[in-house]
């Protein structure tokens with residue numbers, strides 16, 4: 001499920017959560033709830049690529065139909081005799097990365113089918129019908145389910161779940177070992193309340209599959225509530241934590257020893273209270289991509305299947321991308337608040353650095369960045385004397401009574417006392433500014449006086 005924090009999962013799915021609790025009452029540890037799943041990026045792709053590829057995740061986006069990277073996992077599973085399928089609700093017609101793509105519908109359909117063929121998936125369920133559903137429901141092929149999309153009175157995800165259930169039941173009947181993945185973007189919108197409407201249906205689906213012997217169900221979201229800008233900005237640190245704190249539930253079969261060894265099951269239980277990421281989830285599946293019992297020798301990692309260190313902290317997640325709020329902040333690290341004139345120094349440096357990136361583009365307004373209300377600046381001690389200190393914090397400015405907010409990270413070299421800029425993340429929506437941003441300039445930094453200003457050439 002796209003964009004669903006752990007808190008939001010509990011709040012949105014009371015029936016589903018009750019059912020999962022009941023399963024655990026009947027059979028302790030049947031349902032595992034990972035309390036500290038850390039999103040490894042604020043966006044979808046890097047999380048999913050780590051799910052499909054584990055430590056082989058490369059971060060290269062080979063094509064706009066990027067979600068078919070799932071084949072990197074499914075083809076390995078197929079070699080081991082598994083039947084594999086993938087149901088997505090993203091419409092192929094919508095140019096996801098290449099917004100200027102003007103290919104006609106049939107050209108895009110051909111491209112999409114080529115990718116399907118190359119993926120060698122055994123089924124894509126009702127994925128191809130997604131466009132028809134969107135078109136019928138809202139008269140658009142636009143991707144990412146708007147708040148009111150439904151078809152014949154049902155949300156698209158309900159159709160996906162029914163389709164998934166029919167496929168898996170059929171495969172079980174025929175005795176096929178199988179892997180199915182179903183992806184929904186229904187919560188990818190402001191407010192993030194769409195998922196509430198599927199609570200009953202999800203509970204019914206899980207109730208049915210929990211009765212199927214030898215089925216593991218993984219219910220996971222890629223990242224937290226990322227689109228509720230008001231919540232992200234106004235509620236601190238809750239809003240920031242919710243962006244990076246997705247939900248992960250694993251429903252084990254009644255006899256989990258058919259899938260995992262006793263020590264792996266013990267690790268799965270322990271890791272419910274450890275800091276984990278989507279990359280750790282990968283190894284639940286990777287185990288089945290090889291006939292070797294020592295699959296970790298190949299991968300060098302075991303993820304959730306071996307106990308994760310209690311000492312793991314946000315800064316040990318080296319493969320994370322961008323500037324983010326640690327979900328264990330401030331407990332997971334030795335950071336402490338930065339005070340007084342040092343904060344002013346960092347803000348001055350940030351203002352200078354970020355404005356420097358747009359100085360060549362006159363259409364982008366110079367940003368008079370100041371400290372974001374009372375939000376903390378934190379300093380992270382270095383491990384060795386040669387490493388710089390890291391400082392994180394928040395700066396903002398206003399434009400047309402709207403807050404423009406950046407999370408920033410700078411490094412301070414102790415020998416020279418010089419700052420270098422590490423990363424920044426814009427927290428408010430900036431899509432409106434895309435049009436007026438000149439090519440070659442980061443639209444997250446370009447605040448044009450008018451949204452419709454013509455993007456001038458960089459001088």
Ligand SMILES: [Zn+2]
Nearest residue numbers: 002003044222
């Ligand atoms: Zn996402």
